[in-house]
Structure formats: C-alpha cells, structure tokens
Amino acid sequence: MIIETRQLTKNYGPVVAVSDLRLRVPAGGISAFLGPNGHGKSTTIKMLLGMTRPASGTGQVLGHNITDPTGSLEIRRRTGFVSEDKLLYGYMSVRQMLAFTRSFYPTWQPQREKELLARFELPLDRKVKQLSKGMRTKLALILALARGAELLILDEPSEGLDPVVTEIMLQEVVRSAAEGATVFFSSHQLSEAERIADHIFILKRGQVVLEGRLDELQSKYRRLNAVFAGAPPLEELRPLNLLHTQAEGHVLSTLTNGQAETAIAGLRQLGALSVEAHPVNLRELFLQVVQEQAQ
DSSP: OOEEEEEEEEEETTEEEEEEEEEEEOSSSEEEEEOOTTSSHHHHHHHHTTSSOOSEEEEEETTEETTSHHHHHHHHHTEEEEOSSOOOOTTSBHHHHHHHHHTTOTTOOHHHHHHHHHHHTOOTTSBGGGSOHHHHHHHHHHHHHTTOOSEEEEESTTTTOOHHHHHHHHHHHHHHHHTTOEEEEEOSOHHHHHHHOSEEEEEETTEEEEEEEHHHHHHHSEEEEEEOSSSOOGGGGGGGTOEEEEEETTEEEEEOSSOHHHHHHHHHHTTOSEEEEEEOOHHHHHHHHHHHHHO
C-alpha cells in the first residue's frame, strides 16, 4: 500500500475532524477520496503530508512515518501536491514560481512543463497574486504534475476551473497515472471521480464508510424496480434494509444496501410480480451511503 493509516484521529478543540481513520490506498492507478464538505478530507491530506500532526493513530506514506519529521520531509519530496487553498508565493511571477519549484526536484520534467503551459495557457510574466482563482489552480497543477513525482495528492484539483480546462486537467491526471504515478485526489465533483477513478473512498464524519474498486461496488449495489399486483407493502420492507424507497402506483423503486440478491429474493417473497435490477452510478451510491450513515 502506498498510503496506509490506522486509527488516525485529529481534533480541533472539541471538534473531531477525523476519527479512527483506516486508509489503505493501493499503489498505481487513481483513487478518489470523496465526502461531504467539512467531513475531514483536507485534514486527512494534511496529516498524510506531515503538515499537521494527528492526535493519535499512525500512518505511512511511501513507506515513511507521517509523524516523523524526516519521514514527512521525504514524503513531500516524493509527492506532487495541490492544496485545497492553492497557496503560492504571490510576489513571484508565474515564470519565477516555476523556476523556483523546478530547482528543488531533480525528477522535474521540462517537456511536461512546456506541454502543460501550452495547454493551460498561463501568462508567464504575470504575478501570482494577480492570477484568478482558476489560474492559480492551473499553476498549482503544473507544479505538481511536472514534478515527476511517484505520488500525486490533489485536493479539489478542479476548483475554479471551467469545463474545458477541467477536461484538460482530467486528461493530464490520467496521463500521469498511465506513466506510473499513483494518484490520490479529493473532490466533490462526483462525475469527475466516476470518469477517472479506479478505487474510491467515501468519508463521512471523519471515517471511511465505504471503499473499494468502483466497478466492484457498482456491481454490488443496485437500483431495484419491483412491480406488485396492488400497492407495495411498504411496512413489510423494513427487514430488507432497503434505502431511498419510493412507491408510485404498483411500482416500488429502491436502492439495495449492498445485498442485491437477498433484497430481490425478499421482494419476491413479499409478492413482487417482477423485479428488475439496474447498475447504480457513483452519485446514487454516494448519496445512499452518506444518507444511510446519517440515519
């Protein structure tokens, strides 16, 4: 595992931002770190990079202890990082910011930098403090992607980007993964995660409530449409642990809780004349898990 944590916890006074977090991120490919805003994604990323210390628990990134100063320095040296706030040196120009960052990384890829500059169309001589939010995100992405890092940790990498540039960003992230980098990114744009992620982690109140390969999860969770002779027996559905159940006339629509075959058999026992199962998209899966945890 390229990232692994055990019982990682972080408090801000009485507020628990991350609670007993267990993460196991496989090397290679693209992993999406999803969850409602304010539920611990950015705090987790800061702990992984040694930018804030956990209250308790342990973690390793690239084989280094995240609480060890030397280890966290090595993690940051080998990781391309885009922060949530996109903080950069405002007094520098884009050209100076690139040269400054380039000087620290012997694995820097000048050709990749050139290609990214052309695709993102950044004004080289403009001061960073004069850049729009979207332009700062573009610059942060170039600084991370051109580094030649073996691990990319990207916190909301599409923030401030228009749809055209977002598409370019997604293409470049996929390219980095294809060239051997492991990508771990947070996002509230579920469509982006569904397009490029191999593996997902869904966070709720500082804990991972669902994780796995996206294709496997989508085959496990299903939307069911059941047709009854009369009104669906809503009161008798409780033992089946179905979620987001809606009835319209003789038709019941519901999402399974991960036990699709059991749910289908249960609906038939309750008198369903037919039951159709359909794959769910990531948005349906995300809403199901988050709302289930809120109940």
